Amino acid sequence: MQATTHALLVIDVQNDFCPGGALAVPGGDTIVAGINALMGDFAAVILTQDWHPSGHSSFASSHPGRAPLEMVTMPYGPQVLWPDHCVHGTGGAAFHPALATDRADLIIRKGMNPALDSYSAFFENDRTTPTGLDGYLRSRGIDQLTMVGLATDFCVHYSAVDAAKLGYRVRVAQELCRAIDLGGSLAAAQTAMRDCGVTLA
Ligand code: VGL
Ligand code: ZN
Numbered sequence: 001m002q003a004t005t006h007a008l009l010v011i012d013v014q015n016d017f018c019p020g021g022a023l024a025v026p027g028g029d030t031i032v033a034g035i036n037a038l039m040g041d042f043a044a045v046i047l048t049q050d051w052h053p054s055g056h057s058s059f060a061s062s063h064p065g066r067a068p069l070e071m072v073t074m075p076y077g078p079q080v081l082w083p084d085h086c087v088h089g090t091g092g093a094a095f096h097p098a099l100a101t102d103r104a105d106l107i108i109r110k111g112m113n114p115a116l117d118s119y120s121a122f123f124e125n126d127r128t129t130p131t132g133l134d135g136y137l138r139s140r141g142i143d144q145l146t147m148v149g150l151a152t153d154f155c156v157h158y159s160a161v162d163a164a165k166l167g168y169r170v171r172v173a174q175e176l177c178r179a180i181d182l183g184g185s186l187a188a189a190q191t192a193m194r195d196c197g198v199t200l201a
Pocket of ligand 1: 017050150152
């Protein structure tokens with residue numbers, strides 16, 4: 001067995017997070033070619049997909065009188081309210097058409113529970129409900145992860161912190177990520193990732 005097995009985790013490269021999408025991340029589409037080019041360097045490629053039912057509790061439209069980007073307190077803690085995005089089965093939830101999805105070993109979906117958001121590829125936003133990704137990686141002997149995708153300060157951030165806490169060696173390739181940057185959230189995310197031992201490349 002190899003001393004280390006290194007996987008590429010591609011976070012939420014979906015139409016709704018790209019220009020023209022419901023929750024567009026500036027420059028979200030500009031990272032796709034670079035991500036495709038990187039895939040061949042890894043023992044495994046894993047894609048995540050934000051995948052919400054309509055009426056999801058993270059949508060501002062589910063909270064009368066509330067607007068997108070306001071905060072609410074959910075039973076599991078503070079939650080940003082988002083525009084409706086990545087509703088399962090819609091074109092917005094589909095991967096960017098240029099993403100080399102045929103290369104994926106695994107596609108993992110998150111955010112399906114209507115009452116609970118899920119930024120991280122490992123745990124939902126209650127920080128305890130697992131997605132199953134940790135078990136998949138462990139059973140394949142994967143102990144090192146490079147992360148790319150959208151958005152640096154939300155789903156990449158939470159996935160990187162959780163992976164580091166679970167004991168993986170984690171590197172975030174920032175040139176192949178793009179951020180929403182809501183009220184300083186990018187700088188805060190970078191600090192949180194570094195504090196957990198994540199390498200920001
Ligand atoms: C994301 C906000 C809501 C992300 C997903 O992929 O970073 N952000 N849902
Ligand atoms: Zn979402």
